[in-house]
Amino acid sequence: MNPDSLGHWRKTWYASDVDQELDGKEITVLGWVQEIRDLGALKFIILQDRSGTVQITIPTKKVDREVLERTSLLQTQYCIGVKGIVKKTKISKRGVEIIPSEIRILGKAQHPLPLDMTRKTPATVDTRLNARILDLCQEENRAIWRIQHTILAAFRRFLSKAGFIEVFTPRIISTATEGGAALFSVDYFGQEAYLAQSPQLYKEELTLCFEKVFEVGPFFRAEESHTRRHLSEFISIDIEQAFVTADDVMELLEKVLEYTCKTVIENLQPELMILKHEISPPSLPLKRFTYTQILDELKKEGLKIDWGEDIPTPAYRSLGKLHPYFYFITEWPTKSKPFYIESKDSNPEVSEGFDLMWKWMELASGGTRVHSKDVLVERLKRQGLNPDSFRHHLQVFDYGLPPHAGWAAGLERLLMMLTGKLNIREVVLFPRDRTRLTP
Secondary structure: OOOOOOOOOOOOOOHHHOOHHHOOOEEEEEEEEEEEEEOOOEEEEEEEEOOEEEEEEEEOOOOOHHHHHHHHHOOOOOEEEEEEEEEEOOOOOOOEEEEEEEEEEEEOOOOOOOOOOOOOOOOOHHHHHHOHHHHOOOHHHHHHHHHHHHHHHHHHHHHHHOOOEEOOOOOEEOOOOOOOOOOOEEEEOOEEEEEOOOOHHHHHHHHHHHOEEEEEEEEEOOOOOOOOOOOOEEEEEEEEEEOOOHHHHHHHHHHHHHHHHHHHHHHOHHHHHHHOOOOOOOOOOOEEEEHHHHHHHHHHOOOOOOOOOOOOHHHHHHHHHHOOOEEEEEOOEHHHOOOOEOEOOOOOOEEOEEEEEEOOEEEEEEEEEOOOHHHHHHHHHHOOOOHHHHHHHHHHHHHOOOOEEEEEEEHHHHHHHHHOOOOHHHHOOOOOOOOOOOO
């Protein structure tokens, strides 16, 4: 059987908007069969669309034969259209149902499906990702992406109101943005090029033209890490601002974070209830701990880390127990930060770099940028990078580049925090990591 034609049918109401005020009106709903129940004299179809569900009730002795025939062909996940009359009822949770006068089958689903759409049979993350489009039809996933949409809208609204303009920098670049080997190389018309790790150097340069810029977009890191919080392709929210230092952009970051959390709380309570997750806006100003203070705290917990070394994951988890909230770690060792992070005048071994933490997880990092061309050249050499490869960036210092600072926040990690998810792959439409390139 071929699918029915959509013809002139158009959705007149979303499922969640069908209420008792429409009693007696003819409407058209379009969506998917979530569930079918057959009680003999009555058949029930739960129709789902992007907004939620609505009950279709078929009194077998009162509807047309064609409606019954169509109903007998249905299975879960079939795409259908229903035209019918809205009725008040006591047998539906929402007190409303639709009595169909016509049903169209617009798309068939092959059974058995790779996932149990009722979620009665749990599936592993990998199984879900292998059938990702079907998995995304789940109510819980729709809630996650409504929250993501709201996060991005809040960031854009806040930053735009603060005088920032949105920019888009290249993803195909000729040299490493942050050094290191975590780069994907590509053949660019016979010339070796790379996928961008971040917009860092471009956004710094753009402060000369626009003073305040931000960018939201995908970036790429060929890291071997395969953990619940690492990805090879991720979305970064970046800002850069002229005539400020790390303290100024930390204040901006905590304010936009507070605004975003409040926006989600005020507008998406139904989604948070679906996810069974509660969040609270941060109390400003956020606490600030220096790298040295953090090492002292960890030492008291029996975790000794030499000054200048990275903080390992087990130590971060201990920090999450000590600080179960948002906080900053500041004054990192200069050698542990990228070459473009400024050092303190009082101590060149200490940087003006910072990380924004949520419990044990880093959500953002930033700092004051090196403002001396000579210092930047020296930094590049110290990290084993060739200054000639950065000549276009270094040249901008000759054009009157202003003092500047900025940060980058990982959208997926922020989304994990706001949805309560423990695996970053659950908050990415089609995740890319060391082992996954499809779907």
